[in-house]
Amino acid sequence: MSPTNTENxxxxxxxxxxxxxxAANAAGSAVKGAAGAAGDELRLGKAQMKAELSDSAxxxxxxxxxxxxxxKEQMDALMDKGKDLVDSAADLIRERPLASFGVAFAAGWIIAKLARSND
Known part of the structure; x- marks a missing residue:
């Protein structure tokens, strides 16, 4: 006897x-695999981020x-320049003492005049 339509x-x-x-089992396996791969990528990215932050720190x-x-290097260089300037001024005073005295006197007079005019 052949199977009926209902049986077929x-x-x-x-x-x-x-x-x-x-199909449902295959989809579940695919989702689990994708989640696992995404988790692995997330852990790898997190580790790389921590390493970069550590290197930055x-x-x-x-x-x-x-x-x-x-x-300190900059301060030393500045002090050397200051010493050179003082040495240069000392040499100029030794070479031309009268001119140096005149310039110092004139500068003092101008400063005193300015100070009195502000009062």
């Missing part, structure tokens, strides 16, 4: 249900440590 329909519905179940600390030495 039930058989096909059962087969369709089996395929749907397999270390570079900032190194720069801060060197800033004191750099400031």
């Amino acid at each position: 329909m039930k058989e096909h519905l059962g087969e369709a249900g089996g395929h749907l179940k397999s 270390l570079a900032g600390l190194a720069a801060a440590e060197l800033s004191g030495a750099a400031a």
Whole structure:
């Protein structure tokens, strides 16, 4: 006896249900795999971000440590220039004492005049 239409329909519905179940399992596996891969990428990105922030902090600390030495270098250079200027002025005073006295006297007189005019 050949199967009836109802039996054929039930058989096909059962087969369709089996395929749907397999498709749902495959979709679940794909979602789990995608979530796992995304989690792995997130962990990798987080680790890279932490490493870059750590390197940035270390570079900032190194720069801060060197800033004191750099400031000392600049101060030393400024002091050397000041000493050179004082030495140059001393040489000029030795070479032309009368002119130096005249310039100092005139500068003092001008400063005194300005100070009196402000009162």
